[in-house]
Amino acid sequence: MMDFEAKYWHLSQFQLSKRLSRHEMINMCNSLIMKYFKKGLQVCPENNITKNVYFLKKGTIKIVSLCNNGEEIIKDIIKKGDIFGILGLLHGESEDDYAVALEDAVVCIIDVETLKRMMAENHHLNNYIFKLAGIRINKLERRLESLIYKDAKTRIHEFVFDYLNEHGIESGEFMVANFLLSNKDIGRLTSTSRQTVSKTINHLKTKGIIDFDKNTIKCRKSSSYIKKPN
Template identity: 25%
Template sequence: MLTPTVVSHTTVRRASRNSPTSPRTSARCSSCAMRHLCMPQGLAPDDLPKLEALICNARSVRRGEALYRAGDPFDTLYAVRSGSLKTVMAHRDGREQVTGLRLAGDPLGIDGISTDFHTCSAVALEDSSVCIIPYSALKHLCRETGAMQDRLHRLMSEQLIRESSQMMVLGSLSADERVAAFLLDVSERNGQRGYSHAEFNLRMTREDMGSYLGMTLETVSRTLSRFQKRGLIDTQGKLIRIIDIEGLRHL
């Protein structure tokens, strides 16, 4: 089974929220296939309706559209309901760095909690949808429900661990090891979502991969070609098929 995987400012953000091209639809955790990975994980059945009362809407985000941009005021957390988005930070000289890949079930917007402003941008890699979670209401629910507070803390910790692991990838692994680690990570995350771990559409461009892995576009392309020649993977455009997963693990 194939699956997609895996920055204007406040005025643009508000316009996007109200745009007819970004309609809102109802969202229910109890009927969402990603609830085992998302906010409801670990909640008692009696607590789920309280969370659903907060997450009453889902918003569509078109490919290439920014859900929010660095510098936008923070008041909302999001959960990816379908599709995928990348997070991007800008250097002082204007260069952009891809910092994360968010798949269905992943949280978005946690970066804004510290300063009440988003420190990165979130951009849709494909037509996607996100659930809308007002942060002030979520804080109130956390005070009422210890399990919800524990879940929010776990989500924050998981994001910290993922970012720390990415720093290790950038700081200590070779080009081959970086690309292999990335493909294995996407493979594992797809499996957690009930999709094929061996075959998937990688929505990130080769340039995005290079930015995320601290490599040039040319190095990414050469590495993937080398993997293909060695029989580790097969690539056809964005379609990636892992042929020898143990071979990737032992690079």
């Protein structure tokens, strides 16, 4: 009973729950599996990422794949409150992709076929899921355009401020985010070297545009780089 109540509470924190009736919420909770993953562990290593859809209740996750030479490529960073694995519904997620916890995480998991059946019976849910998929595709397209058309310094700048805008929370005069990525990780996300990342973000710090330590990164909310609330 406590497990069901925990899943119901976790699910109710997601915008998706607003598209579900109480009966549908109960059915989804009965289909969800809630798991805890320690920092550094692979999320559901027994399945590839395309078999399930994941609701990230706590923590931060990175989506990665391996090159033929064994080098890790980071494709995306998933924050608390996000849903990932959605492109598996469209056969748009690579079976070689996998997810790793950047910090201790709580994930609720539903298999793709169960979610498809629920979407077929609820057009509000169907539209919402496809909207999320569209947002993910647009994000990947913007990243590809950045890799093709922009230089290394610009790519790193854009990543830093996109990260702050997406993962940061307001704290006094600042937007502050947990700094969970190494310079090597940022290099993998921006196709740049670790040395270039270090030089670029240290330059931003020297200029007073950002500040960071081993745990957090922050920027003044008044900065033109920080998105203003609508």
